[in-house]
Amino acid sequence: MTEGPLTGLRVVDFTHVLAGPACGYMLGLLGADVIKVEGPNGDAMRWRGGTDADAAKAGRSTAWLTQAAGKRSIVLDLETEFGRDAMMRLLERAxxxxxxxxxxxxxxxxxxxxxxxxxxxxxxxxxxxGRGGDLQDAPAYDVNIQAASGLMSLTGTEATGPLRAGAPVMDYATALAAGFAICAALYRRERTGEGGLVDVSMFETGLTLMASSVADMTATGRVPRARGNAANSRSPSAGTFPCREGLLSLGVNEEHQFDALARALGRDDWLADPRFATRAARGQNGAALEQALLAALSERDATDWESILRAAGVPAAELRGLDAALALPQVDARGFLADIGGVHVPTLPFRIGEHAPRPSGPPRELGVDTDEILAELGLVQKART
Structure with missing residues (x-):
């Protein structure tokens, strides 16, 4: 494995819950030396999160493990003079x-x-x-930001009402946004010698994830509504459709994709049908096209159609559970998961050259590296109060 692009950089990770620790974990995957600073009671996520109650009771919840590997752990009580002095020494070297x-x-x-x-x-x-404004000191978690940003209002249907995304997408999207911003700040420091504040807003990250919807609404005044499994493209041949067994997601938006879809389904006649022959015609006859698609797809299972349509160049995917998604050979081929002692955790969704992002070690027990790190700072354990 080649050296990570952030090798030689030191990160002080003074975070808790999910978004912050995930960002520190990602920087470590890229080679940075990450020191996790926790108070005497530790990050509360050690004892909560995930579905493994026994692991959580032991201070090793799966939610904590997910972004704990590769970090050294130091306990500092920042309410004490010694703790604040040690923190300042850490930051001086970071x-x-x-x-x-x-x-x-x-x-x-x-x-x-x-x-x-x-x-x-x-x-x-x-x-x-984010900093500034009347909400800069307002506490917020992933679920709050999904609600406040409008993301939940776009999820679900008129029947269900707004729904939270099933995963903490705002936490992890914010971690990725922060990592992107940090790398940009590092490049600026390389040119100017100056660091500075990188101010990352979860709320604005949520709006960024809906950028095309934001732009459309500000341009037209039309407030977007929940559309269930229909695609944002509003193409009648894009969305999620039931098959003989299972559900199939189609992303058929372009002319050549619709041609390939029709031929792969054995419905070449659609290409000459005036209701479906052009994008405009398909838009005007969306309900008829949807019924025709449902009839054609009902002849096979979603698994079969996925293979057939992909081979024909049609953007198609069977709807899977997380267990089936992780079982895809593509996951192993990319080396996406890392084994941290019986638990397999995500790494990064990208590669840089030959570098394979991997944590440098397993998750550490609370404060296990305190003496070693204090010695690096010229401090000794017995001096703490």
Whole structure:
């Protein structure tokens, strides 16, 4: 495995819950030395999250394990003079600070205005609504941001009403946004020698995930509504359709894709049918096309159609559960999951050259590296109060 692109950089990970720890974990996958700073009671996620109650009771919940590997662990009580001194020494030697605390919390701990004290430090602050404005100190979790940003209003149907996305998508999207921003800040520091504040908003990340909907609404004034499994393209041949067994997602938006779909389904006659021969005609006769598609797809199972249609160049995918998705050979072929001692966790959805992102070690017990890191800072354990 080649050296990671962030090798040689030190990250102080002063985060909790999901979004912040995930960002620190991702930076570690790229080669950074990540030091997780926790209070005496540890990150609360060690004891909650996931469905393995026994692991959570032992302080190793699956939600914590997911983004804990590869980090060294130090316990610092930032309410004490010793803890604050040790934290400042850590930051003096660090390239990046990742934290997801409210600005008022940082002020209380004396951790505001850090880039003035450490001009080369890149301080990545991840909050619900970003710095500035009347919501900068408002607490928020993934579910709150899904609601506040409008994302939930686009999910579900008129019958179900708004629905939360089934996974904490805002947490992980924010972690990716923060990683992107940090890398941009590192490049700027390379040119100017200056670090600075990287201000990441979960709320704005949510709006970014809906960018095309945002632009359409501001241009037309039309507020988007929940459309269930219909595709955003509004093409009648894009969406999720039942087959003889199972459900099939189709992304047929272009002329050549519709031609390939018709031929693969054995319905060449659609190409000469005036109701379906052009994009405009299909839009005007969407209900008729949907019925024709349902009749054709009912002849085989979704698994069969997926193979047939993909071979024909049609964007198609069988609807799978997470268990079936992870069992796809593509997951192994890409080496996407990492084994951290019987638990397989995601790595990164990209590759840079020959580097394969892998955590440098398993998740560490709370504070196990405290003495070693304090020694690096010129401090000793017995001096703590």
């Amino acid at each position: 390239d990046i600070l990742v934290e997801n605390h409210l600005p008022e919390t940082l002020r209380h701990l004396g951790l505001d205005d850090l880039t003035k004290r450490f001009p080369r430090l890149i301080h990545c602050a991840m909050t619900g609504y």
